[in-house]
Amino acid sequence: MIQFLQQKKATLVLVALVSLMLVLMSHDVGGRGGTDVASEILFKAGAPAMSAGSSVTGAVGDVFKNYADLRGVRAENQRLKEDLLRTEHERDEAREEASEGERLQALFEMRKSLPPPAIAARVVASGLASGSATLLIDRGTVDGVRPGMPVIGVGGVVGRVLLASPTLSKVLCLTDPRSGVGVTMQQSGFHAVLEGTTAGSCSVNYLPPYAEVAPGDLVVTSGLDRIYPKGISVGRIVGRPEGQGLQRRFEVRPTVDLARLAEVLVLKAPPPEREPQDAVEPPPPAKDPARPASPRAAVPAPAGRSETPR
Amino acid sequence: MKRFLQGLGLLIAAVLIQVLASHKVPVIQRSVDLVLLVVVYYGSSGARVGSMVAGAAGGILEDLWSNSLMGLHGLTKTLIGYLLGGLGARFDLTSPPARLMAVLLATIVEKLVEPLVVMGLGLRAVPPNPVEMTWRVIGNLLVGALFFFSLAGKGKIEKPRPARRRRRTVTA
Numbered sequence: 001m002i003q004f005l006q007q008k009k010a011t012l013v014l015v016a017l018v019s020l021m022l023v024l025m026s027h028d029v030g031g032r033g034g035t036d037v038a039s040e041i042l043f044k045a046g047a048p049a050m051s052a053g054s055s056v057t058g059a060v061g062d063v064f065k066n067y068a069d070l071r072g073v074r075a076e077n078q079r080l081k082e083d084l085l086r087t088e089h090e091r092d093e094a095r096e097e098a099s100e101g102e103r104l105q106a107l108f109e110m111r112k113s114l115p116p117p118a119i120a121a122r123v124v125a126s127g128l129a130s131g132s133a134t135l136l137i138d139r140g141t142v143d144g145v146r147p148g149m150p151v152i153g154v155g156g157v158v159g160r161v162l163l164a165s166p167t168l169s170k171v172l173c174l175t176d177p178r179s180g181v182g183v184t185m186q187q188s189g190f191h192a193v194l195e196g197t198t199a200g201s202c203s204v205n206y207l208p209p210y211a212e213v214a215p216g217d218l219v220v221t222s223g224l225d226r227i228y229p230k231g232i233s234v235g236r237i238v239g240r241p242e243g244q245g246l247q248r249r250f251e252v253r254p255t256v257d258l259a260r261l262a263e264v265l266v267l268k269a270p271p272p273e274r275e276p277q278d279a280v281e282p283p284p285p286a287k288d289p290a291r292p293a294s295p296r297a298a299v300p301a302p303a304g305r306s307e308t309p310r
Numbered sequence: 311m312k313r314f315l316q317g318l319g320l321l322i323a324a325v326l327i328q329v330l331a332s333h334k335v336p337v338i339q340r341s342v343d344l345v346l347l348v349v350v351y352y353g354s355s356g357a358r359v360g361s362m363v364a365g366a367a368g369g370i371l372e373d374l375w376s377n378s379l380m381g382l383h384g385l386t387k388t389l390i391g392y393l394l395g396g397l398g399a400r401f402d403l404t405s406p407p408a409r410l411m412a413v414l415l416a417t418i419v420e421k422l423v424e425p426l427v428v429m430g431l432g433l434r435a436v437p438p439n440p441v442e443m444t445w446r447v448i449g450n451l452l453v454g455a456l457f458f459f460s461l462a463g464k465g466k467i468e469k470p471r472p473a474r475r476r477r478r479t480v481t482a
Contacts, residue, residue: 013359013362021366021370025431
């Protein structure tokens with residue numbers, strides 16, 4: 001019997017399983033629409049496994065989804081960073097262009113008030129170290145720039161052309177110790193000489209002892225130096241004077257910010273020829289060794305003075 | 311016992327993946343039958359009873375979770391397990407290509423037997439759709455190739471080898 005069962009095991013299992021399936025199917029067909037006990041038991045038995053499997057597959061799916069999202073976020077972040085950099089660069093360029101436009105507009109307005117002709121130039125380099133204040137501009141002899149021509153910026157005097165090559169020119173700023181400008185105190189009308197100092201600023205010298213000068217007074221060109229046209233702003237008095245009497249010196253803050261200068265005007269009008277009665281002896285060499293006197297020869301001495309008091 | 315547990319784990323994994331993956335990727339439900347692949351795997355190994363039991367259990371679970379007629383897939387897979395188990399006992403179907411041929415045969419048989427059983431129960435049967443059957447064949451063959459080639463040589467159910475004959479010593 002056992003041997004028979006062993007031999008027919010497969011067939012018996014088949015018959016049993018087919019019978020079971022038929023019973024299940026017929027039961028299901030008969031009670032279609034309802035919930036039978038067997039299905040409920042099987043469902044409840046399989047539910048924990050399905051729930052666990054769902055959790056596992058959900059977790060695995062979440063891991064992959066998060067990874068995919070993370071990769072996307074990383075790429076998107078990189079792209080946004082690049083966009084931000086590009087936008088910032090464009091914004092800076094736009095700001096610079098706007099600023100340049102404003103400066104050029106101001107320069108243009110100023111040019112209208114200056115004696116023609118004048119040519120605009122860009123500052124290509126500057127040497128504003130202590131003890132020296134020079135600028136390099138991108139105009140030279142090809143453009144008609146000659147040494148001695150005044151250079152004006154937005155706000156006032158910058159300096160004068162010291163050297164000129166065909167395409168570049170060197171400008172001696174008014175804060176350079178070698179520089180000198182004939183100036184007038186706008187409020188009181190007294191003439192004086194503005195000189196650069198080694199500290200990078202400039203000072204008004206040779207004012208009469210009785211001249212009343214207050215901080216904030218505007219200093220303009222007098223035109224007596226035969227270099228700068230008359231009436232151009234140079235700077236404002238700051239602080240209290242140093243020295244007494246004729247040796248009073250007033251510090252002046254230039255109206256042009258030389259450190260941030262980008263565009264200038266070179267006045268091509270040649271300086272007026274000196275008239276015989278205007279001819280004065282150049283001031284004697286400066287006693288101060290820090291102040292070379294040679295460039296200052298063009299600056300006339302104050303009226304009625306034969307030598308520069310130091 | 312180890313083989314039983316191995317088969318049970320494989321079957322449960324197949325059902326879980328089938329049900330849960332079908333929820334996430336609906337095309338799997340239409341194109342792949344993982345329980346059938348497990349039945350083919352055991353049937354082609356020559357384990358006739360094992361493949362029938364796997365088919366019955368997997369089919370019932372499939373019916374239970376797919377809300378189809380309870381026992382329909384159990385019956386068809388039991389028959390397939392019996393058929394393949396018989397073939398596997400007579401021929402060597404353990405190589406992956408042979409198993410893929412068995413998958414092809416089993417897929418077609420299942421799709422043909424299902425409407426016949428439904429009709430036998432007096433219900434209205436939907437005739438097999440050739441396009442649907444083609445998709446199922448392609449899906450089963452692709453997943454089956456992955457499955458069988460990755461399992462080739464691992465945990466294979468070897469057929470019992472015939473006992474070696476003793477060499478007769480010839481005495482002079």
